[in-house]
Amino acid sequence: MTAPHWSRGRGGEDGRWSIGAVLDRLRQEFPDVTISKIRFLESEGLVSPARSASGYRQFSADDLERLRFVLAAQRDQYLPLKVIKQQLDERDRVESGEPRPLVVVPSGEPEQVRPVAKVRLTREDLLAEAGIDAATLSALEQYGIVRPGAAGFYDTDAVELAGTARALTDFGIEPRHLRAFRAAADREAGLLHQIVGPAARQRDPDAAARAEDQLREMAGLSMRLHALLMRVGLREGLPR
Numbered sequence: 001m002t003a004p005h006w007s008r009g010r011g012g013e014d015g016r017w018s019i020g021a022v023l024d025r026l027r028q029e030f031p032d033v034t035i036s037k038i039r040f041l042e043s044e045g046l047v048s049p050a051r052s053a054s055g056y057r058q059f060s061a062d063d064l065e066r067l068r069f070v071l072a073a074q075r076d077q078y079l080p081l082k083v084i085k086q087q088l089d090e091r092d093r094v095e096s097g098e099p100r101p102l103v104v105v106p107s108g109e110p111e112q113v114r115p116v117a118k119v120r121l122t123r124e125d126l127l128a129e130a131g132i133d134a135a136t137l138s139a140l141e142q143y144g145i146v147r148p149g150a151a152g153f154y155d156t157d158a159v160e161l162a163g164t165a166r167a168l169t170d171f172g173i174e175p176r177h178l179r180a181f182r183a184a185a186d187r188e189a190g191l192l193h194q195i196v197g198p199a200a201r202q203r204d205p206d207a208a209a210r211a212e213d214q215l216r217e218m219a220g221l222s223m224r225l226h227a228l229l230m231r232v233g234l235r236e237g238l239p240r
Contacts, residue, residue, distance in 0.1 A: 143178060
């Protein structure tokens with residue numbers, strides 16, 4: 001992944017921005033960001049804005065760059081905050097010269113959960129992109145492998161799911177055989193949501209952001225555990 005594009009520009013009269021001004025700039029690229037999210041990232045040590053004499057946050061150009069880096073890393077790589085912080089800490093250890101540009105480094109530990117691109121694909125779009133016929137898609141929907149959204153559209157994950165299911169048919173695996181995969185995934189997702197649910201419902205204004213990061217990290221660990229268990233199981237099933 002390339003470094004997020006950054007143009008420093010000018011801040012307020014003293015080269016700094018209030019949290020509201022920072023929010024306005026970030027929302028141009030990250031429409032879902034909130035003041036609570038910025039405060040949460042500050043509480044987690046991802047950014048440390050200065051304070052005015054009256055106690056108001058004053059964000060510098062570097063603070064804004066760090067926030068854009070964190071939000072891009074979460075959106076594009078779905079990295080947990082502790083991994084992002086490690087990358088920022090490594091960058092901050094540069095003792096002399098200009099700071100190195102912030103470049104998101106994909107993490108291999110644990111497996112990462114990619115966000116879904118916000119697209120609206122029709123049934124015809126999905127059939128074309130996944131390379132499947134209508135009968136196969138109907139079977140995948142019947143067994144819960146592919147699910148359209150509430151408005152009847154599909155996303156990029158649906159395309160990938162359908163394409164993967166199609167590839168498995170070359171080995172004689174039919175959509176009905178995939179029900180076990182769907183059921184196992186739903187159980188795992190339900191367990192993780194059950195764990196973070198109480199934390200997300202706390203009155204702490206940072207609770208939702210903290211729960212989101214916990215869910216992201218647990219999902220990555222769950223995927224890694226699943227891959228390891230599959231590898232062990234497949235190896236044990238091979239003839240000696």
